[in-house]
Amino acid sequence: MSTMNPSYENRDAVLRSLVDDFLQGHHCSEVVFVKLAQWYDDTFDARLMRLATGFGGGIAESADVCGALVGGIMLIGHLYGRTALSESQKDCWRYSRLFRDRFLKELGGTSCFHFTKGQFNPANHRKCADVVTKAAEILLDLLPEPPVVRSGGR
Numbered sequence: 001m002s003t004m005n006p007s008y009e010n011r012d013a014v015l016r017s018l019v020d021d022f023l024q025g026h027h028c029s030e031v032v033f034v035k036l037a038q039w040y041d042d043t044f045d046a047r048l049m050r051l052a053t054g055f056g057g058g059i060a061e062s063a064d065v066c067g068a069l070v071g072g073i074m075l076i077g078h079l080y081g082r083t084a085l086s087e088s089q090k091d092c093w094r095y096s097r098l099f100r101d102r103f104l105k106e107l108g109g110t111s112c113f114h115f116t117k118g119q120f121n122p123a124n125h126r127k128c129a130d131v132v133t134k135a136a137e138i139l140l141d142l143l144p145e146p147p148v149v150r151s152g153g154r
Helices: 011-023 028-040 046-053 067-080 090-107 112-116 122-142
Strands: none
Touching (some): 028 067, 067 090, 090 122, 112 122
């Protein structure tokens, strides 16, 4: 993934780019966070992908919490999180809860193990591509249209 913000013409282009990068070897957490952050934030710095790397494979291939779920929560935090205690966390928590609940309802689990059984192989990678796509679709349906974050702040 480049550090430049790509210009996506529509949400289908975002989803295609997200899945392409995942199938090329980026982690689920990385693509959900970075690709959607680029869609919602015209100033997003893709070097922040580093923050998501350790969550791939359910936290470093431990098959714990799903990286696509974590990447989505990271996106919500990027868009709605607070930078000071005086700021509200209400929207961040509301969107995070809605995302987590819908993820669980539509995918049947929130752990990487639920999808991979702890086996990181090509067949499960394809299954995970479907999970990544569904997580992104949920977020795109749930969050307002971009740009949420504009140059110079929220």
